[in-house]
Amino acid sequence: MTILSFLAYAPAIILGTLIVHWLLPDKFTPSILLKLSLGTGLGLGLSSIFYFISLQVAPGRVNMPVLLVILIVALVVIIYFQKGLEGLTPTRIPTMTWMQWGLIATFIACVALSAFVFANYVTSRPQGALDAWSVWNRAARFVHRDPENWIATLSPDLPLLRHADYPLLVPLNVAWGWDVVGNETLRTPMVQAGLFTFAAIFLLFSAIALTKSIGQASLASIVLIATSGIVPSGTSLIADVPLSYFILASAILMYLFTCENDFRLLILSGFMAGLCGWTKNEGLILIAASFFSLLIATSTNFKKALVYYLSGLLAPLAVIGYFKLLAPVNDLVANTEGGLIGNILDPSRYEMIFNSFLSGILKPGALFLFLYLLVLGFGATQTNRRGSAVLGALLVLQILGYGFVYLITPYDLSWHLMTSQARLIFQVIPLAIFFCFSVSMEPEKVFSSIIRRQTALRQE
Amino acid sequence: MGGPVHVKIPKSCKITPMKPSHILISPARMLLVALLVVFSLYSMYQMVFASMHIGDTGSERLDLWEADMQLIRESLPLERGVVGYISEEDLEGVEFAFWDNETEFMLTQYGLAPLILKKGLAGEWNVVVLKEANLKQWLDANPGNYELIKVKGRFSILHDLGTP
Numbered sequence: 001m002t003i004l005s006f007l008a009y010a011p012a013i014i015l016g017t018l019i020v021h022w023l024l025p026d027k028f029t030p031s032i033l034l035k036l037s038l039g040t041g042l043g044l045g046l047s048s049i050f051y052f053i054s055l056q057v058a059p060g061r062v063n064m065p066v067l068l069v070i071l072i073v074a075l076v077v078i079i080y081f082q083k084g085l086e087g088l089t090p091t092r093i094p095t096m097t098w099m100q101w102g103l104i105a106t107f108i109a110c111v112a113l114s115a116f117v118f119a120n121y122v123t124s125r126p127q128g129a130l131d132a133w134s135v136w137n138r139a140a141r142f143v144h145r146d147p148e149n150w151i152a153t154l155s156p157d158l159p160l161l162r163h164a165d166y167p168l169l170v171p172l173n174v175a176w177g178w179d180v181v182g183n184e185t186l187r188t189p190m191v192q193a194g195l196f197t198f199a200a201i202f203l204l205f206s207a208i209a210l211t212k213s214i215g216q217a218s219l220a221s222i223v224l225i226a227t228s229g230i231v232p233s234g235t236s237l238i239a240d241v242p243l244s245y246f247i248l249a250s251a252i253l254m255y256l257f258t259c260e261n262d263f264r265l266l267i268l269s270g271f272m273a274g275l276c277g278w279t280k281n282e283g284l285i286l287i288a289a290s291f292f293s294l295l296i297a298t299s300t301n302f303k304k305a306l307v308y309y310l311s312g313l314l315a316p317l318a319v320i321g322y323f324k325l326l327a328p329v330n331d332l333v334a335n336t337e338g339g340l341i342g343n344i345l346d347p348s349r350y351e352m353i354f355n356s357f358l359s360g361i362l363k364p365g366a367l368f369l370f371l372y373l374l375v376l377g378f379g380a381t382q383t384n385r386r387g388s389a390v391l392g393a394l395l396v397l398q399i400l401g402y403g404f405v406y407l408i409t410p411y412d413l414s415w416h417l418m419t420s421q422a423r424l425i426f427q428v429i430p431l432a433i434f435f436c437f438s439v440s441m442e443p444e445k446v447f448s449s450i451i452r453r454q455t456a457l458r459q460e
Numbered sequence: 461m462g463g464p465v466h467v468k469i470p471k472s473c474k475i476t477p478m479k480p481s482h483i484l485i486s487p488a489r490m491l492l493v494a495l496l497v498v499f500s501l502y503s504m505y506q507m508v509f510a511s512m513h514i515g516d517t518g519s520e521r522l523d524l525w526e527a528d529m530q531l532i533r534e535s536l537p538l539e540r541g542v543v544g545y546i547s548e549e550d551l552e553g554v555e556f557a558f559w560d561n562e563t564e565f566m567l568t569q570y571g572l573a574p575l576i577l578k579k580g581l582a583g584e585w586n587v588v589v590l591k592e593a594n595l596k597q598w599l600d601a602n603p604g605n606y607e608l609i610k611v612k613g614r615f616s617i618l619h620d621l622g623t624p
Binding site for chain 1: 485486488489490492493495496497499500501503504507508510511512514517519522523539540542563565566567569570573574576578
């Protein structure tokens with residue numbers, strides 16, 4: 001069932017990868033891992049949108065793999081006539097120093113161990129966390145068991161805390177995955193969770209390898225795997241890892257735009273930002289924040305950048321808008337009832353939120369990374385300052401957005417912070433790690449004197 | 461042989477002695493990178509160890525509940541719409557664990573999807589999760605024209621026949 005579930009998603013991944021290949025500038029042609037890791041999320045996001053549209057026009061009657069294969073064939077033809085066969089030549093492994101080999105070997109070992117950890121968790125907790133079955137897979141069952149009446153999953157009769165209004169990227173992929181596999185196996189949500197988890201890891205690796213160095217990419221990815229909790233979180237089968245993936249992907253693509261000034265990157269960045277909002281409501285904060293980042297990313301030609309960005313963002317945004325028209329009001333909004341102004345004007349709430357975020361963020365691992373950033377960021381050459389500002393702005397605005405949601409929450413603030421804050425902080429950790437390692441000095445440079453000495457000794 | 465080698469230094473190239481701060485910061489950077497690798501590997505070890513010693517996750521109980529819900533689904537004659545849910549929460553004077561009750565409600569909703577579960581006597585068909593004595597107490601407190609279908613253990617289905 002695991003292989004079948006993976007095969008069910010394979011056409012979506014191929015389609016996503018082809019779209020990334022088509023839109024990425026030629027300079028990125030050898031970055032197969034980057035394309036694949038971006039394509040995985042893009043393909044899964046796109047397939048959920050296709051399935052959502054199919055539910056509106058022909059519920060339960062669209063064969064998703066066939067549709068995706070048709071699109072793949074069409075795209076292959078387009079790419080062949082536009083780009084020819086470039087990029088299909090095998091990538092050569094670059095010459096690496098002993099330290100780079102050591103770091104990349106450690107990274108590969110960590111990935112292998114992550115797969116082991118992932119398997120251990122999903123075996124002992126196949127249904128995932130409470131929210132997995134009570135929110136996400138519950139919604140998937142509504143759609144899969146009665147596609148004609150899929151809208152029942154948005155019923156206001158469902159309890160508020162079961163979040164009938166949550167966006168459907170994750171459950172729709174599970175639902176059509178079950179259609180393909182032929183039963184409601186838990187392996188399907190597990191495979192989707194695994195795809196997002198490992199795509200996030202490889203995305204971070206490939207983006208830093210492209211913009212900094214292989215040593216830096218390995219180091220950043222080891223930190224992500226070992227200290228962020230991304231692997232156990234992935235096995236919860238909830239939407240936080242997919243959201244953190246899309247936040248990272250959108251930010252990376254905007255960062256790459258600041259390096260290359262190729263506007264096609266903004267189409268992809270906008271689309272990924274849209275998928276953030278199609279994954280979880282917190283993703284809507286990223287969409288709002290991304291416009292400020294776009295302003296930073298473009299020194300001139302903001303209008304042109306905005307057009308490209310919106311051309312990627314509009315499709316998922318339209319789907320979200322239509323979905324929100326059908327969905328019941330979010331529990332945070334539904335329960336506000338006039339307490340909003342009082343909450344905003346209450347200074348004790350600011351203090352409580354600030355202190356809570358401070359204690360949530362300032363953990364030993366994060367403190368160590370702050371120190372690392374301070375010492376290795378200071379004096380690092382070849383830093384893409386504009387790109388770093390984009391990442392920093394996204395990070396800060398996203399956290400401020402979370403803070404604002406807590407400020408207006410109608411629920412008991414301490415309860416709300418206690419039950420959700422850790423997950424919200426987790427959503428931006430991959431982005432924070434990317435920021436940290438895109439700013440700081442590469443290990444190759446830190447150890448350059450030793451490496452030079454070693455090389456000289458070998459040459460003698 | 462043996463004479464000094466003269467290297468002509470271009471005027472543009474200035475040789476400056478390394479600042480004391482750089483002499484200090486360079487080993488500090490090396491130390492931090494090394495510490496980061498060690499810290500990450502230790503965290504990795506902890507993660508692997510934790511994954512090999514996962515305690516009771518409640519998945520067996522969840523599977524059992526799922527199996528019971530399958531029986532209820534087979535006994536219910538409708539495939540869509542709202543179904544009531546009667547539990548200890550609907551009994552006056554009976555103490556119950558709030559979160560246990562809430563979890564059972566969510567599990568029932570998960571199992572019976574796409575039926576929409578609503579707390580209380582909410583429709584013609586209602587799922588009852590009550591022990592025999594509590595069920596009797598509920599029936600005494602809510603007289604009506606009902607057909608009771610026993611499913612298994614605490615689970616039954618209450619068919620509200622309405623006023624005759």
